[in-house]
Structures are given as structure tokens and as C-alpha cells.
Amino acid sequence: MKQKKGLIIGLIVVLVLLGIGLFAPDNLKNTIASFIAQDLRIALPLALAAAGLVYCERSGILNLGAEGMMLTGALFTWIGTALFNGNPWLGILVGMFSSLLIALLFAFLVITLRSNQTVIGVAINILALGLTSTIYRVVQSMDMTILGFPNISDILAKIPGLGNILTNMSDIGPELALVNIPRIGSYLNIIFAQNIMVYIGIIIIIFLNFVLFRTDLGLKVRAVGEYPKACDTMGINVYKIRYGSVLFSGLLTGLAGGLLVLDIKTFVENVTAGKGFIAVAAVIFGKYTPIGALGASLVFGGAQAVQYLIQAIGLKAPSDLMNMIPYVITIIALAGFIGKTHVPAASTKPYVKE
Amino acid sequence: MKKKLSTGDVLIKVLTPIVAVGVALILGMILIALLGKDVGVAMGDFFQGALGSPIRIGDTLSKVAPLTFTALAFAIALRCGLVNIGAEGQFYLGGIAAGLVAIYAPGLGIPVIGGAVVLLLAIIAGFISGGLWGLIAGWLKVSFGANVVITTVMLNYIASFLNKYLIGYNGPFYDGSGNPQSEAFKVSFERGFLINGSDMTITIVLGILALVFYYVFFFKMKKGYEMRVVGFNSTAAEYAGIKVKSNALLAMFMAGGFGGLAGVSELLSAQSRILPDFSSNYGFDGIAVALLGQLHPLGIGLSAVLFAVLKSGGLAMGNKGTISPYIVSAIQAFVIILVVASVFVQDEYTRRKLIRQAKTAKGE
Numbered sequence: 001m002k003q004k005k006g007l008i009i010g011l012i013v014v015l016v017l018l019g020i021g022l023f024a025p026d027n028l029k030n031t032i033a034s035f036i037a038q039d040l041r042i043a044l045p046l047a048l049a050a051a052g053l054v055y056c057e058r059s060g061i062l063n064l065g066a067e068g069m070m071l072t073g074a075l076f077t078w079i080g081t082a083l084f085n086g087n088p089w090l091g092i093l094v095g096m097f098s099s100l101l102i103a104l105l106f107a108f109l110v111i112t113l114r115s116n117q118t119v120i121g122v123a124i125n126i127l128a129l130g131l132t133s134t135i136y137r138v139v140q141s142m143d144m145t146i147l148g149f150p151n152i153s154d155i156l157a158k159i160p161g162l163g164n165i166l167t168n169m170s171d172i173g174p175e176l177a178l179v180n181i182p183r184i185g186s187y188l189n190i191i192f193a194q195n196i197m198v199y200i201g202i203i204i205i206i207f208l209n210f211v212l213f214r215t216d217l218g219l220k221v222r223a224v225g226e227y228p229k230a231c232d233t234m235g236i237n238v239y240k241i242r243y244g245s246v247l248f249s250g251l252l253t254g255l256a257g258g259l260l261v262l263d264i265k266t267f268v269e270n271v272t273a274g275k276g277f278i279a280v281a282a283v284i285f286g287k288y289t290p291i292g293a294l295g296a297s298l299v300f301g302g303a304q305a306v307q308y309l310i311q312a313i314g315l316k317a318p319s320d321l322m323n324m325i326p327y328v329i330t331i332i333a334l335a336g337f338i339g340k341t342h343v344p345a346a347s348t349k350p351y352v353k354e
Numbered sequence: 355m356k357k358k359l360s361t362g363d364v365l366i367k368v369l370t371p372i373v374a375v376g377v378a379l380i381l382g383m384i385l386i387a388l389l390g391k392d393v394g395v396a397m398g399d400f401f402q403g404a405l406g407s408p409i410r411i412g413d414t415l416s417k418v419a420p421l422t423f424t425a426l427a428f429a430i431a432l433r434c435g436l437v438n439i440g441a442e443g444q445f446y447l448g449g450i451a452a453g454l455v456a457i458y459a460p461g462l463g464i465p466v467i468g469g470a471v472v473l474l475l476a477i478i479a480g481f482i483s484g485g486l487w488g489l490i491a492g493w494l495k496v497s498f499g500a501n502v503v504i505t506t507v508m509l510n511y512i513a514s515f516l517n518k519y520l521i522g523y524n525g526p527f528y529d530g531s532g533n534p535q536s537e538a539f540k541v542s543f544e545r546g547f548l549i550n551g552s553d554m555t556i557t558i559v560l561g562i563l564a565l566v567f568y569y570v571f572f573f574k575m576k577k578g579y580e581m582r583v584v585g586f587n588s589t590a591a592e593y594a595g596i597k598v599k600s601n602a603l604l605a606m607f608m609a610g611g612f613g614g615l616a617g618v619s620e621l622l623s624a625q626s627r628i629l630p631d632f633s634s635n636y637g638f639d640g641i642a643v644a645l646l647g648q649l650h651p652l653g654i655g656l657s658a659v660l661f662a663v664l665k666s667g668g669l670a671m672g673n674k675g676t677i678s679p680y681i682v683s684a685i686q687a688f689v690i691i692l693v694v695a696s697v698f699v700q701d702e703y704t705r706r707k708l709i710r711q712a713k714t715a716k717g718e
Binding site: 138 | 512642680697
């Protein structure tokens with residue numbers, strides 16, 4: 001029933017977008033297409049972080065340190081990319097490893113030492129801000145060449161045999177063969193010509209949704225967040241599942257931070273600017289499911305992409321006021337949807353094994 | 355019935371923060387060494403900058419008031435069970451309101467009796483606007499159940515952008531100078547209080563008064579007691595007929611108000627006009643100050659002094675280029691983590707003591 005509702009909403013969105021592609025005048029079409037493309041680009045890192053946090057929250061741990069983990073992942077992705085001559089793949093692995101270490105500290109404090117999750121989460125953020133900014137000032141002068149991830153069309157063009165069919169060569173590089181479709185070709189090309197991580201990210205999120213609701217492991221994660229005591233009696237190691245979930249959320253928030261840096265191709269102090277908290281909000285707004293979190297992230301990403309839309313339309317609005325929009329939308333989403341979702345029963349409650 | 359503390363308990367309570375600070379400082383030094391900097395030079399810059407001369411000491415002490423106020427912003431809310439990370443935003447709102455009063459009120463024909471009336475107005479305006487900013491998060495919590503940490507963080511960013519807008523090139527309070535800033539304050543607190551030539555102002559007295567108020571309110575007044583009960587166990591409070599929601603709202607208003615006062619005291623003491631990003635992280639410093647002080651008024655006062663030294667010394671290191679002043683944030687985080695984690699040690703200590711007692715009782 002629930003899934004059907006999501007499917008129907010998704011279908012309506014797709015139909016509306018197709019309708020715009022078919023019938024809207026060219027300049028409006030392109031504006032909307034680039035808005036959607038921006039939205040996807042901004043939303044994906046958020047959604048990946050949120051998908052990791054879904055596991056964390058489902059296991060009964062409120063990870064408010066996500067912001068700090070993301071920030072750490074961002075800095076070390078930047079450093080790692082530089083160390084590996086601009087290779088984004090190796091760079092982002094370095095970033096994910098660094099945020100894993102921060103997540104390990106968080107997990108030890110809140111699971112083993114049973115410390116207050118909220119306060120420790122806040123402390124982790126302050127720690128990460130302090131560490132990353134201090135380290136950044138030291139390595140600032142390093143020679144950095146950041147290339148970012150390749151575009152999907154570049155990758156498709158390289159597939160032997162199929163490359164010529166899937167893409168066309170244009171004067172600025174390969175384009176998706178979608179361009180050839182009459183009327184909506186260029187519209188679709190703007191939307192789908194994303195960097196490869198957007199596609200990988202969406203696949204990861206769908207996979208995580210499957211694992212959480214259709215596998216034994218997912219069931220364990222969810223059960224531990226509801227009735228840890230019963231799980232313990234059944235022979236499930238509550239600590240192990242919770243450690244695993246927190247560490248996993250650390251990996252994915254680090255990945256998200258890394259994607260952020262590879263996207264803007266530079267690091268600045270506090271580059272995440274609250275995105276970790278917005279990801280936590282996306283978990284709640286997305287009703288504690290990875291796919292729901294993706295939907296929520298698209299809403300928050302849209303709130304940020306609105307700035308580009310307004311610029312494209314030619315409206316003049318003070319940028320400082322525009323910058324507020326994502327934060328305001330996050331608050332509205334939180335206020336509007338909490339209480340209508342089921343929060344895991346053991347959320348924020350430390351488990352004491354007797 | 356008053357719980358009697360054994361000497362062991364008292365010792366642990368007093369030792370915890372001292373050990374925490376010691377360990378945090380050592381971790382900070384290790385970090386400096388790991389980054390390939392000379393720890394000796396860094397420490398030298400640190401102490402020279404924070405305590406090197408009477409004027410330096412005065413400058414350091416001028417940071418005590420804003421730190422005390424932001425610590426109270428965190429502590430008051432936490433006493434009521436709410437984690438207010440929004441002191442930074444409340445600082446901005448309080449600062450903006452007070453700054454505007456200090457710029458525009460003297461021109462409105464309000465009698466300037468040595469600026470005292472204007473300053474009093476600025477303080478009130480700062481408290482109220484900071485309080486209302488805090489109240490937003492409180493209202494979102496009691497009406498919709500929205501997590502206070504997330505909403506206050508969002509409100510921090512919104513406040514910072516609001517400030518940038520107000521004094522920015524398109525903003526209503528831009529002074530037209532070519533830099534994003536407001537006009538200069540016509541009235542501000544007189545510097546050189548107690549120590550001539552330093553940045554110290556009378557706000558440090560206001561900070562001490564606020565601590566006294568905090569003590570009286572929470573430990574001598576019915577309303578404060580109610581608030582603590584709500585913070586301790588809101589279900590039990592509800593059964594006892596205590597209005598949980600109105601207490602939470604009041605707590606967030608007061609907390610925000612004190613956050614606002616932090617902005618007032620910093621802006622009208624150490625700065626001469628409203629600038630973008632005028633807070634320099636005071637809101638987050640307050641969290642560490644409050645937790646290190648174990649939410650106790652005397653503890654908060656002492657740790658505010660300690661953190662003023664840390665902040666001053668950290669800034670001095672930053673100015674000399676030895677290391678980023680953000681190192682102070684890392685040390686703060688270590689302090690918070692150590693203090694919070696020490697609860698586990700205390701619990702274990704009590705548990706072992708009980709087991710030991712039970713065993714001796716059995717043996718007899």
C-alpha cells in the first residue's frame with residue numbers, strides 16, 4: 001500500500017516532466033531541465049549520507065555527529081585526491097576512511113560508554129570543525145588538482161562497440177544518444193548527463209532499501225532499534241549491529257562529504273555548512289527509509305537549486321536571503337512531518353547488557 | 355531529604371573537570387606536534403597572548419561575559435531537557451538588535467544620560483530578540499516535536515545569513531562605505547573597566563549577576579524547580595501537574611535571551627559596528643563551558659574564565675601564524691567528550707562500590 005503510493009507519486013512526477021519536455025517552449029524547457037540536473041547533483045550526496053543514517057537511526061542511534069563526519073570526509077577526500085594525483089576514486093576512499101575513524105570514536109562513546117548521544121554528536125561536530133580547519137591551514141598550500149568524477153557520457157563513449165551507439169560526438173565532447181530523440185532530446189540530455197557517481201549513488205540507495213527491508217541483516221538492524229532486549233535474548237549481538245550501523249553511516253557520510261568537495265573542486269573551512277544536519281532531517285522527512293530519504297533530499301536539493309532557477313529567470317534577489325532557503329525548508333519539513341512517522345522505539349536509548 | 359555525598363564522590367566531582375582539561379590540553383599539544391609545529395613556540399605564543407601583560411589579561415577577561423552568557427543559553431535549556439545548540443544564532447539576533455539600538459536610538463531624541471538609557475534599551479532589545487529566536491525552536495519542539503538540535507542549527511545559519519543581508523550591499527542597514535557593515539555605534543560600554551587600556555567592560559559584572567540569577571532561579575524558585583523536574587523526567591512532571599510545554603517554551607526563551615545578551619556584551623564592548631560573522635564561534639564555546647562547569651553556576655563561571663584564556667591564547671597563536679585558532683575548537687571538543695564520558699567512569703565507580711558493600715555485608 002505504502003509502496004504503491006510512492007510509485008504513483010513517482011509516476012506522476014515522471015509524466016509531468018515528460019509533458020513539460022514535449023509541450024513547453026524551448027527556453028522554459030531548458031531552464032527546467034537544468035534545475036532538475038542541479039537538484040540531482042546537489043541531492044545525491046545528501047541522499048547517500050541520509051541512506052547511511054537511516055541504518056544508524058533504525059538501529060537506535062541518533063547520529064547528530066553526521067555533520068562532523070561529513071566534514072572530515074570532505075577534507076580528507078581533498079587531501080587524498082591531491083596525494084593520488086587527482087584520482088577521485090582513491091581520494092574518496094581516503095575520505096571515507098577518515099570519517100570511519102570519527103564514526104568509531106562516536107560509536108565507542110555512545111554504545112560502549114553509553115554517553116548522551118545528542119551531546120556527543122554535537123561534540124563530534126565541534127571536534128571535526130576544529131580538526132579539519134586546523135589541518136586545512138597547514139596543508140592549504142599543497143598543490144591541488146581536483147578533476148572530479150567523469151560524466152556518464154564520457155564513460156559510455158569508451159565502451160568498445162557500444163560507445164558509438166550510446167553517445168554522439170559533439171564539439172564539446174560526447175553527448176548521450178538521447179539527444180537524437182525528436183522534441184525532447186536536448187531536454188533529456190541536460191537531465192541525464194550527470195557525473196557517474198549520481199548513477200552509482202542511486203543504485204546504492206535502491207540496494208540499501210532492499211537490504212533493509214528484504215534481508216535478514218536488515219531485519220536485525222530494524223529489530224535492534226525497536227526491542228534490543230528481545231534481540232539479545234534471541235542471540236543477536238546488539239552492540240555488534242549498532243557498531244556496524246554507526247560505522248556504516250560514517251562511511252556513507254564521508255562519501256557524501258567527499259562528493260561535495262569533488263563537486264565544487266575545492267575545500268573551504270566548514271564546507272558542509274549544515275548539510276550533515278539536513279541529511280539527518282532527510283532521514284526523518286523520508287520516514288526512515290533509504291528511498292524516502294532520496295525523495296527528501298531531492299526536495300532539499302531543490303530548495304538550494306531554486307537559487308540557480310531564480311538567476312536563470314533573471315529575477316534579482318539578495319543572495320544572502322536566497323542562501324537561507326534550504327535551511328528554512330528543512331525546518332518546515334521537520335515540523336510538518338514529525339509525529340506522522342514512526343521513530344524507532346529504542347532511539348537514543350543506550351543498551352545495557354545484563 | 356538531602357543526599358549525602360561521600361568524600362570519594364566529592365573528590366571525583368571536583369577532579370573530573372580538572373583531569374578533563376589537563377588531558378584535553380595534552381591532546382591539543384600532541385595535535386600541534388603531529389602537524390609538525392613547535393609545541394614550545396606555540397605554547398609561548400599562547401601564554402604571551404592570553405596572559406602576557408595586564409592589558410592582555412584584561413582583554414582575555416573581556417571574553418568572560420559573552421562566554422558566560424552563551425554557557426547559560428546552553429545550561430538553562432539543558433536543565434529543562436532541551437539541547438540548545440542555537441546560542442550562535444541567538445548571539446547574532448541579540449547583537450543585531452542591540453547594535454541597531456546603539457546606532458539609531460541616540461538619534462530618536464532619547465535622553466543620553468552618559469548613554470546609560472540607550473545601553474539599557476540595547477540590553478533589553480538584545481535579550482528579547484535572542485529570546486524570540488530561541489522561542490522559535492521551542493515552539494517547533496512543543497507543537498511539532500521537531501528535534502531542537504536540528505532546528506537550532508538551521509536557525510544559526512539563517513541568523514548568520516540574515517545578519518549578512520541586513521548589513522550587506524542591498525540591506526537596509528548598510529552604511530554605504532563599500533564594505534558590508536553597519537554604521538558605527540554611537541553608544542557603547544566604556545572600555546578599561548578595572549584594568550586601564552584593556553577591552554574589559556562592565557559586562558563582566560552583568561555576567562556574574564546572570565550566574566547569580568541562574569542559581570536563584572533554579573535552586574530557590576518554584577518555577578526553576580519545575581523546569582528541572584521537566585528536564586529530569588517529563589512524564590513524571592506531567593503526572594505531577596507541571597505544565598511541560600509552557601516550561602519548555604519559557605526555558606527556550608530564557609536560554610535564547612541569554613544567548614542574545616552574549617551578542618550584546620561582545621558587540622557593544624569589543625566591536626564598534628555590526629560586521630558579517632561577528633560571533634567568532636561564541637555560541638559553540640558556550641556548550642563546552644556549560645558542560646565543563648557541570649551546569650553549576652560557580653563551575654560555569656570558572657570554566658568561562660578558563661575558556662577565555664583558551665580563546666585568547668588560540669587567537670594569539672593564529673595571529674602569529676603558528677597554528678589555526680580553530681585548534682581551540684578541537685580542545686573544546688576533547689573537553690566535552692571527556693567530561694561526558696566521565697559519567698561512565700563515575701557510574702562504574704558507584705556500581706563497584708555497591709558490589710563491594712554487598713559483598714562485605716554478605717561476609718559478616
